[in-house]
Amino acid sequence: MSVLDDIVAGVREDLAARQSEVSVADLRAQLADAPAPRDPMPHFRRPGSSVIAEVKRRSPSKGDLADIPDPAALATEYAAGGAAAISVLTEQRRFGGSLNDLRAVRAAVDTPILRKDFIVGDYQLLEARAAGADLVLLMASVLGDDDLRRLFDVATELGLTSLVEVHDEAETERAVALGAELIGVNARNLKTLAVDNDTFGRLAPLVPSDRVLVAESGISGPTDVKRFVAEGARVVLVGEALVKDGAPREAVAAMTGVEA
């Protein structure tokens, strides 16, 4: 079993537990109270890089990264630094996150929020929107074509923007065929956890220029951002480097608006 299979098995168990506690009808009722979804695309399409700054405590590849006792405080710093969106890892077992983190961040900032999780069912999309998320991650490595299409359509109906994540040529072709406007290239192979910084440059030419490309993983500072912008990225998604930086506001600002 790959690391990814193992993570997804745990996600399915946790999901089943939540589903037995809150019915779909109750979740749908909560949607009425959720703030209207925010559209991240105008910021992403601005000239120069946009940053999606991530709230992440730990990961299977790096272990403990940062305690983050107050996710709202960290998100406030990200927003002040000019983050275009804030990613909140809500997976519990391997990344130490939760939907409560997302709710806390939602209450603190106006910035669009990405629910970063291993989404396998519609229920998680409803949860995301009810908690105030504006974007969701859909991983081509986790979802077959039918599920990817259905979840993409349901997300769109809910007003959520899908970030469709790819890691190889076949996944990139699937994301393009789906019509995804926002495509993320993860430099980390989640089956082996290895990072290959040449992944973005290899896959970017397969994506039509009307789409918005996000470079994900292993980005440590403005020099990396400049490289990915030169290779076609409009957006960078940064976790580790920001949660470990003592000055996250300045770190986000330094990676924002970078030109090739």
Ligand SMILES: O=P(O)(O)OC[C@@H](O)[C@@H](O)c1c[nH]c2ccccc12
């Ligand atoms: O911490 P990093 O190396 O800056 O990476 C952030 C982000 O790309 C990474 O957290 C990520 C990208 N895709 C994912 C899918 C699931 C979990 C995590 C991820």
